[in-house]
Amino acid sequence: MSGPALPRVALRRPTQLEAGIAILLLILLVALLAPLIAGGRDPALILPHERALPPSLARPFGTDLLGRDLFARVLYGARVSLMVGLGVAAAATLAGTLVGVIAGYVRPLDGVLMRMVDGLMSIPPVLLAVAMVAVMRGSVFNVILAIALAELPRVVRLARASVQTVRGQLYVQAAITSGARTPAILIRHILPNIAAAMFVQATFIGASAIMLEAVLSFVGAGIPPTTPTWGNIMAEGRSLWQVKPHILVFPAILLCLTVLGVNLLGDGLRDRLDPRGGGAG
Amino acid sequence: MSALLEVEGLEKRYRLRRGRVLQAVAGVSFAIAPGEVLALVGESGCGKSTIGRCLLRLESPDGGSIRFGGERVDRLGAGAFRPYRKRIQMVFQDPYGSLDPRMRVADILAEPLVSLGLARGTGDAMPRVLELLDMVRMPRSAAERRPHEFSGGQRQRIGIARALAVQPELIVCDEAVSALDVSVKAQIVNLLADLRAELGLAMLFISHDLAIVERIADRVAVMYLGRIAEIGTAEAVLGAPRHPYTRGLLAAAPRIDAPLDPAVLLTGEPPDPAAPPSGCRFRTRCPRAQDRCAVEEPQLVPLDGGRAAACHFPEPAPARQDVPALEVP
Numbered sequence: 380m381s382g383p384a385l386p387r388v389a390l391r392r393p394t395q396l397e398a399g400i401a402i403l404l405l406i407l408l409v410a411l412l413a414p415l416i417a418g419g420r421d422p423a424l425i426l427p428h429e430r431a432l433p434p435s436l437a438r439p440f441g442t443d444l445l446g447r448d449l450f451a452r453v454l455y456g457a458r459v460s461l462m463v464g465l466g467v468a469a470a471a472t473l474a475g476t477l478v479g480v481i482a483g484y485v486r487p488l489d490g491v492l493m494r495m496v497d498g499l500m501s502i503p504p505v506l507l508a509v510a511m512v513a514v515m516r517g518s519v520f521n522v523i524l525a526i527a528l529a530e531l532p533r534v535v536r537l538a539r540a541s542v543q544t545v546r547g548q549l550y551v552q553a554a555i556t557s558g559a560r561t562p563a564i565l566i567r568h569i570l571p572n573i574a575a576a577m578f579v580q581a582t583f584i585g586a587s588a589i590m591l592e593a594v595l596s597f598v599g600a601g602i603p604p605t606t607p608t609w610g611n612i613m614a615e616g617r618s619l620w621q622v623k624p625h626i627l628v629f630p631a632i633l634l635c636l637t638v639l640g641v642n643l644l645g646d647g648l649r650d651r652l653d654p655r656g657g658g659a660g
Numbered sequence: 661m662s663a664l665l666e667v668e669g670l671e672k673r674y675r676l677r678r679g680r681v682l683q684a685v686a687g688v689s690f691a692i693a694p695g696e697v698l699a700l701v702g703e704s705g706c707g708k709s710t711i712g713r714c715l716l717r718l719e720s721p722d723g724g725s726i727r728f729g730g731e732r733v734d735r736l737g738a739g740a741f742r743p744y745r746k747r748i749q750m751v752f753q754d755p756y757g758s759l760d761p762r763m764r765v766a767d768i769l770a771e772p773l774v775s776l777g778l779a780r781g782t783g784d785a786m787p788r789v790l791e792l793l794d795m796v797r798m799p800r801s802a803a804e805r806r807p808h809e810f811s812g813g814q815r816q817r818i819g820i821a822r823a824l825a826v827q828p829e830l831i832v833c834d835e836a837v838s839a840l841d842v843s844v845k846a847q848i849v850n851l852l853a854d855l856r857a858e859l860g861l862a863m864l865f866i867s868h869d870l871a872i873v874e875r876i877a878d879r880v881a882v883m884y885l886g887r888i889a890e891i892g893t894a895e896a897v898l899g900a901p902r903h904p905y906t907r908g909l910l911a912a913a914p915r916i917d918a919p920l921d922p923a924v925l926l927t928g929e930p931p932d933p934a935a936p937p938s939g940c941r942f943r944t945r946c947p948r949a950q951d952r953c954a955v956e957e958p959q960l961v962p963l964d965g966g967r968a969a970a971c972h973f974p975e976p977a978p979a980r981q982d983v984p985a986l987e988v989p
C-alpha cells in the first residue's frame with residue numbers, strides 16, 4: 380500500500396448509539412434554542428390575514444389556520460415532547476423498578492402487587508391517560524403523571540421478570556452463602572444486573588410517551604391548546620391534510636425523528652451494556 | 661474423635677402439583693470429622709445436592725438435625741446462622757453462573773469477607789484477595805478482571821478461592837468439577853486435594869463421578885432415591901461394594917483395565933422419586949431382590965471393613981477379609 384492512509388474516523392459508519400445520541404442532541408438543541416432559531420417569530424401570534432399559508436422563505440413551515448407561524452410552533456413544541464418523554468421515562472422507570480423489585484424478591488407481596496398491576500394494565504393506556512387528565516386538568520406535569528401511570532405496568536412486569544431471573548442465578552445463592560444480607564444482595568447483585576434491561580426499557584417508554592402525548596393533544600385531552608405541542612399541531616392539520624399537508628407534515632417528521640433517535644439510543648445501549656459485548660455493538 | 665458435622669435423620673420434602681409430595685431426602689445420617697473428605701455419590705435426582713443445600717441453608721430441612729461443632733444449627737434463624745457461614749462454605753457446580761458477571765474478581769473474593777465483617781471493603785480485603793489468588797494458582801493480575809475473561813477451569817478456581825476466603829472448616833463441593841473438561845477437571849481435583857492437605861479442610865464432596873471420588877475421598881456415602889445405600893471408607897465401598905446398587909454403579913463406570921460386566925450393570929431408570937417403591941427403594945432394579953425386599957425397608961447395618969449397607973441380601977464379602985462380617989439376620 381502506498382500513499383497516506385485516510386483518516387479512519389471519517390470512513391467508519393456511526394453506531395446506532397452514536398446516531399441516536401446525535402439525533403437527540405440535535406432535537407434537544409432545537410428545543411433549548413427555540414426562541415433563537417425561530418428568529419423572533421412568536422408561536423402564539425395570531426395573524427388572521429395570513430391563515431394556512433404554504434411554506435415560503437419568510438415562513439419556512441407555513442402558517443396554521445389561525446395564521447400562527449408553524450416553524451416557531453414546531454420548534455417550541457419540541458420542548459413539550461422532550462419534557463414529556465424524559466419525565467415519563469424517569470418517573471415510570473423509577474417507580475416501576477421499585478415495585479417490580481419488591482414483587483420479584485419478596486414472595487408474599489408478589490401476588491397482591493401483580494394483580495394490582497394487571498388491573499391497571501387492563502385499562503387501555505390512552506383511555507387511562509384521558510380519564511386522568513380530564514379529572515386533574517391538563518398541564519405538562521399532569522400529562523407526565525398520567526402517561527407514567529399508563530406505562531407503569533410494562534416497567535413493573537419487566538423489572539419483576541428480570542429480578543426473578545437474576546435471583547435464581549447461582550451467584551445470588553453464592554452471595555447468600557457468603558453471608559450477604561437481603562439489602563446487600565438487592566443493591567450489589569440484583570439491581571446492577573437488571574439495570575441494563577431497565578435502562579433500555581426506559582428509552583422505549585420515552586419514545587412511546589412522546590407519541591402518547593401527541594395522541595392526547597391530538598384528541599384534545601392533553602396540554603392546553605395554547606401551548607404548542609406536536610400533537611395539537613397535527614390535530615389541527617388533520618382535517619385539512621389533503622389541501623394543506625404542510626400543517627401535518629412538519630410536526631410529524633420531527634416526531635418520527637425523535638422517536639427514531641430514542642429507539643436507536645435504546646438499541647445501542649442494549650448492545651453496549653452487555654458486560655460481554657465489550658462495546659462492539 | 662468428635663465430629664465437625666453431624667447430620668441425623670435429615671429429611672426434605674417438596675410439594676408437587678395435585679398434592680403429590682417428593683421426598684428428596686428421606687432420613688439421611690452421616691458425620692464428617694475435622695479434615696475429613698466425605699464423598700456423596702449417586703445418580704441425578706437422588707437428593708445429594710439437596711443435602712448440600714440444606715447444610716448451607718439454601719433449603720430448610722423438614723426433619724432431622726444438623727449439628728456443626730456440636731451445636732445444633734438447623735433450627736437457627738437466618739441471623740443466628742450467620743456466624744456459621746464463616747465455618748462452612750460452598751463451591752458451586754456451574755463456574756459460569758456462580759460468579760456475578762458485573763463484578764471484578766477482587767470484589768467477588770472480598771464479598772464473603774465484607775459480608776461477614778472480616779473486612780471493611782474490597783480495598784481493605786485486598787491482601788487476603790491476593791493471597792487467595794496465590795492459593796488457587798491464579799495470577800494476581802486476575803483481581804482487576806471480570807469473570808467473562810476467564811475459562812471454565814479458571815472460573816472454578818475463583819469459585820474455590822471465594823469459598824476459602826473466610827477460612828472455613830468445611831466446604832461443600834456440589835458437583836464442583838462436573839461442568840469442566842476432562843483435563844481441567846483433573847487439575848481442579850488436584851488443587852482441591854492440595855488445598856485440603858495444606859489447610860486441613862473437611863469437605864462434603866458431592867459428585868456422580870466415581871473416578872474423581874476415588875482420588876479425593878476418605879469416606880464415601882452412596883445415595884439412592886433420598887436414602888444412603890452404603891457408607892464407609894472409600895477403600896471398602898469402592899473397592900469391594902456390598903450393596904448391589906454400589907456394585908452396579910461401579911460396574912457402570914468405564915475402566916481401562918476391565919470390560920463392563922453386563923451381569924451387574926444396572927438396567928432401567930430410577931423410579932419416580934415422588935412414588936418410591938415399597939420396602940427397599942432399590943428392589944425394582946436390584947438383581948438380588950426377593951419377596952422380603954418389597955415389604956421391609958432395609959436399615960443401614962454395619963458390615964465388614966468399616967462400612968454399613970442398607971440391604972437385606974448384601975453381596976458376599978470379598979474372599980480374603982481381615983475383618984469378620986457381621987451377618988444380617
